[in-house]
Amino acid sequence: MKGSITVVLHQPYALGWPLVNAASPIAIALGTNIQKRHISSTTKTSDPTKILAQQRLNRPVSPHLSIYEPQITWCGSIANRITGLVLSGSLYLWATSYLASPLLGWHLDSASMAAAFSALPIIAKVALKGTVAFPFTYHSLNGLRHLMWDTGYGFTNEQVAKTGWMVVGLSGACALLLAFMY
Template sequence: MKPAESQQILAEQRKLRPVSPHLAIYRMQINYFNSPFNRITGSVLSGAFYCFGAAYLVSPLFGWHLDTATIVAAFGSMPVAAKVAAKFAMAFPFTFHGINGVGHLFWDTGRGFARKQIVSRGWTILGLSVVSAVYLAVWV
């Protein structure tokens, strides 16, 4: 068999193979958003901690004031709405990533893989994250 003939047979076989679902035809569900958002929140949180830690270490070299008293005074001078918004912006990624991590630990036990359970788990994680972030932003 010549190479051109084998390529032709291979091309014909490829036409008969099933095509895997693509994102354009996939019906989006809550876990479609929760999975990448979990990775994004983990990256953002770790990046923020590293950036603040590095800034805190080099702040004396640049004359920045990142000590506790300065940060507390700056935060205390903000309007109440800005305080709540800033606290919610910090609390929501933290609570979402933590609660979703617990959900993944539950999956590691091999339970909860039915479609209905996955959807209810996703909405439960999102709801608990919002409620706990609002609690942390308003009352703590």
């Protein structure tokens, strides 16, 4: 036929396999495997930025967390990650300072830490113990909840919400109990 161009791509993988439509590495390297579509043109010309702005108005907007109602499932998941980071970060910070204390002249042995803690007022002791106890109890109880899920129990929406609020309540109660202990 006069005026038509036929392009044949040699595909070494097209031997009756399911990869018949796969392009060869040579075709990919040369850019000859790119599908092209014809541009439909109109007689009236318009500003391309206006066309782009109109297309952007027609695109769907991706939802964000701000449009969702907070649920115990994702709040609990975020809280579990945060408490894990708080616990592990404070452990690493304390362990590093404990190991560096002889070089820096600090006294972080048990006797000096107990003496410093006993010198604090009662309200400071309770606040400090509660600050440490709540992340520990929440992360521990939520870990037990995850172990329960690993056995295959508690996957319905009602059970997940019920156990989520139960972990929050028990964590608060246990943290208060630990904070007010002598």
